[in-house]
Amino acid sequence: MTLKKKLVNECEVIRDNCEYIAESHYLSAKRAGKTKYIFEIIPAGASAISGILTGSGVFPEWTIWFSVFTAAIAAISGVLDPSKKHKEFSTAGHNFTALKHKARFLKEILSETMRDEELTLATQSLHEEYTTTIKMSPLTEEDMFKKGSEKIKAGVHKQDNPVF
Numbered sequence: 001m002t003l004k005k006k007l008v009n010e011c012e013v014i015r016d017n018c019e020y021i022a023e024s025h026y027l028s029a030k031r032a033g034k035t036k037y038i039f040e041i042i043p044a045g046a047s048a049i050s051g052i053l054t055g056s057g058v059f060p061e062w063t064i065w066f067s068v069f070t071a072a073i074a075a076i077s078g079v080l081d082p083s084k085k086h087k088e089f090s091t092a093g094h095n096f097t098a099l100k101h102k103a104r105f106l107k108e109i110l111s112e113t114m115r116d117e118e119l120t121l122a123t124q125s126l127h128e129e130y131t132t133t134i135k136m137s138p139l140t141e142e143d144m145f146k147k148g149s150e151k152i153k154a155g156v157h158k159q160d161n162p163v164f
Contacts, residue, residue: 003116007123011107014130015100021140022096023148028141029089032082039077043070085138092137099133102126 047070054067103126111119 004111004119007116007119008107008111010123011103011111011126014126015103015107018096018100018103018130020145020149020152021134021137022093022100023152024140024145025089025093025096025137027144027148027151028138029086029093031144032086032089035080036082036086039073039080039082043073043077046070047074088138092133095133095137099126099130102129 046066050067050070106119106122106126110122114122
């Protein structure tokens with residue numbers, strides 16, 4: 001196998017890895033978004049209702065327990081921090097998607113006209129960016145990686161098509 005072929009294969013490996021990792025991060029972000037809804041938005045609304053009832057002088061006994069419950073949920077939310085997780089996973093998904101496109105472009109377009117030395121440097125740079133992206137991203141959640149892999153393998157995942 002020629003050096004050029006090996007480098008092109010490495011670009012394909014990085015592209016494939018990025019596709020699977022990006023999908024798992026998007027699924028993790030989706031789950032964090034649901035958690036955000038459950039632990040932040042619903043309790044905030046419930047607290048507002050409780051406050052309105054208390055402020056208007058309607059103060060049935062259950063509103064006390066309702067307030068305690070929403071306060072407990074708010075405390076849990078502070079520990080889980082689903083908003084932060086949602087943002088981290090979304091950002092990681094976008095970063096891996098961008099890197100996937102970069103690897104595809106290098107493999108399918110640029111490699112055709114590059115000399116071995118140029119392609120070696122470009123592939124090395126791509127590999128370093130991939131490694132850095134992994135280091136900066138949240139850990140891939142195993143269950144979401146499995147789910148994302150199954151989705152991609154089943155053809156449910158629609159690949160981003162390059163625009164020419």
